[in-house]
Amino acid sequence: MYEFDYQKAASLDDAAKFLAAHDDAKLVAGGMTLIPTLKQRLAKPSDLVDLASIGSLKGIAEEAGGVTIGAMTRHVEVQRSDIVRRVIPALAALAGMIGDPAVRNRGTIGGSIANNDPAADYPAAVVGLGATVVTTKREISGDSFFTGMFETALGQDEIVTTVKFPKPQAAAYQKFKNPASRYAIVGVFVARTGQGVRVAVTGAGPCVFRVPEMEAALARSFSADAIKDIAIPDDGLNSDIHASAEYRAHLVGVMARRAVAACA
Amino acid sequence: MQKTVSLTVNGKPVSATVEGRTLLVQLLRETLGLTGTHVGCDTSQCGACVVHVDGEAVKSCTLLALQAEGRSVKTIEDVADGDTLHPMQEAFRDNHALQCGFCTPGMIMSALDLVKNNPDPTDREIREYLEGNFCRCTGYHNIVLAIKAGAAAMRGAPVEPHGAAAE
Numbered sequence: 001m002y003e004f005d006y007q008k009a010a011s012l013d014d015a016a017k018f019l020a021a022h023d024d025a026k027l028v029a030g031g032m033t034l035i036p037t038l039k040q041r042l043a044k045p046s047d048l049v050d051l052a053s054i055g056s057l058k059g060i061a062e063e064a065g066g067v068t069i070g071a072m073t074r075h076v077e078v079q080r081s082d083i084v085r086r087v088i089p090a091l092a093a094l095a096g097m098i099g100d101p102a103v104r105n106r107g108t109i110g111g112s113i114a115n116n117d118p119a120a121d122y123p124a125a126v127v128g129l130g131a132t133v134v135t136t137k138r139e140i141s142g143d144s145f146f147t148g149m150f151e152t153a154l155g156q157d158e159i160v161t162t163v164k165f166p167k168p169q170a171a172a173y174q175k176f177k178n179p180a181s182r183y184a185i186v187g188v189f190v191a192r193t194g195q196g197v198r199v200a201v202t203g204a205g206p207c208v209f210r211v212p213e214m215e216a217a218l219a220r221s222f223s224a225d226a227i228k229d230i231a232i233p234d235d236g237l238n239s240d241i242h243a244s245a246e247y248r249a250h251l252v253g254v255m256a257r258r259a260v261a262a263c264a
Numbered sequence: 265m266q267k268t269v270s271l272t273v274n275g276k277p278v279s280a281t282v283e284g285r286t287l288l289v290q291l292l293r294e295t296l297g298l299t300g301t302h303v304g305c306d307t308s309q310c311g312a313c314v315v316h317v318d319g320e321a322v323k324s325c326t327l328l329a330l331q332a333e334g335r336s337v338k339t340i341e342d343v344a345d346g347d348t349l350h351p352m353q354e355a356f357r358d359n360h361a362l363q364c365g366f367c368t369p370g371m372i373m374s375a376l377d378l379v380k381n382n383p384d385p386t387d388r389e390i391r392e393y394l395e396g397n398f399c400r401c402t403g404y405h406n407i408v409l410a411i412k413a414g415a416a417a418m419r420g421a422p423v424e425p426h427g428a429a430a431e
Binding site for chain 2: 001002003004005006008028031032035036038039047048050052076099100101102103105106180181182
């Protein structure tokens, strides 16, 4: 790792002020992606600002018929939460599929979405459920939060505070895991909601994306059969030692059909 | 910039001067000499570095020492009671659950984390819980047997004759 200074933020306001004054400072939440990134010298922040002491960023509440999750809430807490398991069981299941137990004991939802790794799981849930990301400055719809590989709509001194998930009628997440890291080679989140069907794909492309053709077909008939003939073009999909773009395109269809079947 | 970190390690208060980038595992191994915690992959995947922080398993190669400020860290060195092995350690020995032993400290720390929440885990639950702990010698068969036996011993259940000897 390159050298950096470690700062512990006492409050959200402190953290935001520090970020505003230091262009090369970065926030650290659980650090489960950031610290490995730093070890590979892929980033060189001047400072890491730790959000761990800010209690208001932690917790899970049932609100407006859905679930609101604080940004510093860890995956293990979402996985085991009675509220999440009752209201949106697919979200609890997704949290339980992230990394491994030791990673889930540290990693947070806010860190995951703010980092927007192309293979992270939570972006699929945020987009798939049509969630709203609440920050220190505004509310951002899940659809416009993720803007590109490791890129989000967040400004330099803007901090995610909570994520609000509406309750779907039915939802499921299926992923084809990298056997070593457990990151999604392809993960598909399918949700049937009052406003229609949403299909969100992670791992396959540079950034989470929806599949409108599948959503329309599932709105007409919510069955795995309804999407079996929809081919995903492999243009622009990720290709690496784990899977080619063609294979990922194929897996999107397979995982989508499994997710639809799991919704039943 | 160097900073002072104060924490509890294996029940004792510890203070040390560290850099921002010093990892918890470096503090444990290099400053405190607790070399039972291993570094295998250094990419957060292998689990040889698993320790407990405030009673929960974490990868000490992926935690800054300063993130452990004020917390209580437990390493493999604090699992046995003096010369008496912990039942989970004893079970690893009885079941021949190691060859080179490099992964064993992390395996035992993860096993204890599992058993804390799930005192009677099934084979499948054990295997799933070990997703972040890699063994490259024995395969996982005897490790799973050991964790079952260790969990049984910890909850005071009769320990079944171990499978390793029968095979």
